[in-house]
Amino acid sequence: MKTKFVSGAAIALSLALFAGCSNNDKTANEKPSHKTEKHEADKKNSETQKNKTDENKKNDDTKKSNGNVSQDPEPKKDQEKKKNEPSEPSADENKKPAQKNDDSVSVAAHPESIPVLVNKRSKLPENYKPSDLVYPDVAFIFSEKIEKRMMRKAAADALEDMFAAAKKEGINLTGVSAYRSHETQTALFNNYAKRDGYEKARMYSALPGTSEHETGLAIDVAGDGGKCPAQDCFGDTQESKWLAEHVSDFGFIIRYPEGKESITGYKYEPWHIRYVGKSVAHKIVGKGETLEEYFNAVPVSNGK
Numbered sequence: 001m002k003t004k005f006v007s008g009a010a011i012a013l014s015l016a017l018f019a020g021c022s023n024n025d026k027t028a029n030e031k032p033s034h035k036t037e038k039h040e041a042d043k044k045n046s047e048t049q050k051n052k053t054d055e056n057k058k059n060d061d062t063k064k065s066n067g068n069v070s071q072d073p074e075p076k077k078d079q080e081k082k083k084n085e086p087s088e089p090s091a092d093e094n095k096k097p098a099q100k101n102d103d104s105v106s107v108a109a110h111p112e113s114i115p116v117l118v119n120k121r122s123k124l125p126e127n128y129k130p131s132d133l134v135y136p137d138v139a140f141i142f143s144e145k146i147e148k149r150m151m152r153k154a155a156a157d158a159l160e161d162m163f164a165a166a167k168k169e170g171i172n173l174t175g176v177s178a179y180r181s182h183e184t185q186t187a188l189f190n191n192y193a194k195r196d197g198y199e200k201a202r203m204y205s206a207l208p209g210t211s212e213h214e215t216g217l218a219i220d221v222a223g224d225g226g227k228c229p230a231q232d233c234f235g236d237t238q239e240s241k242w243l244a245e246h247v248s249d250f251g252f253i254i255r256y257p258e259g260k261e262s263i264t265g266y267k268y269e270p271w272h273i274r275y276v277g278k279s280v281a282h283k284i285v286g287k288g289e290t291l292e293e294y295f296n297a298v299p300v301s302n303g304k
């Protein structure tokens with residue numbers, strides 16, 4: 001397994017630069033999404049804000065600073081990695097594949113923390129489900145009230161404010177895909193693993209627990225009328241330009257910035273925004289950093 005991992009990781013890494021987070025919708029059918037590798041990451045990051053989900057909206061600044069993420073990026077990655085699950089050698093792709101590699105991926109200690117770091121090195125606890133999911137009142141490229149339309153309360157409120165502010169300036173943003181349950185991600189991954197084998201599936205699909213969409217704090221957006229949903233062409237739209245200039249004012253960040261591929265593990269995805277709270281967002285954007293850098297986390301592509 002170790003061996004497989006290493007080679008798999010190398011390939012996965014290169015692929016990651018392509019696949020990005022298209023996981024959202026496309027994952028379901030065609031494309032590759034986030035892939036993962038295991039490593040340890042920092043779990044310290046999310047140390048506190050556990051239950052204060054709701055309030056963050058208002059005082060996110062406050063809590064963040066004290067809570068887990070001290071303003072100084074110092075949550076380090078020195079933690080004991082806890083694998084939430086026994087690493088079962090999954091020969092059976094039907095089980096939960098994610099578990100197999102747990103030994104090298106740390107588990108977020110405080111998954112409810114607003115700025116929680118979730119990437120290929122830091123995953124959410126098994127079966128984690130946000131407790132405050134709601135349906136943000138914004139336009140999506142579909143009309144059904146389904147899972148991927150939901151977001152955690154604080155993120156949903158911020159999203160509504162942001163879409164409304166954009167609209168006043170003639171910018172019409174559209175939601176594409178937000179929350180994705182652990183079950184959905186697991187089923188998705190298992191289908192791929194069953195079809196292509198575990199190692200191969202890992203290269204193009206996010207292991208359960210490692211997709212930011214499972215936090216309920218991330219959403220992929222599109223331009224006016226659903227233009228360029230989770231696609232590279234979105235980067236050339238006026239909506240994308242507006243987002244880049246204003247997201248942090250609403251507590252969001254462009255999670256996978258251009259030029260930071262080796263740190264985030266994903267290629268540039270102008271459409272994937274992540275709610276982290278205004279205070280953290282301003283610090284990250286102000287320094288031109290990533291969430292990984294904010295937490296002083298080990299770069300995703302670093303090591304193996």
Ligand SMILES: [Zn+2]
Binds near residue numbers: 213
């Ligand atoms: Zn995404």
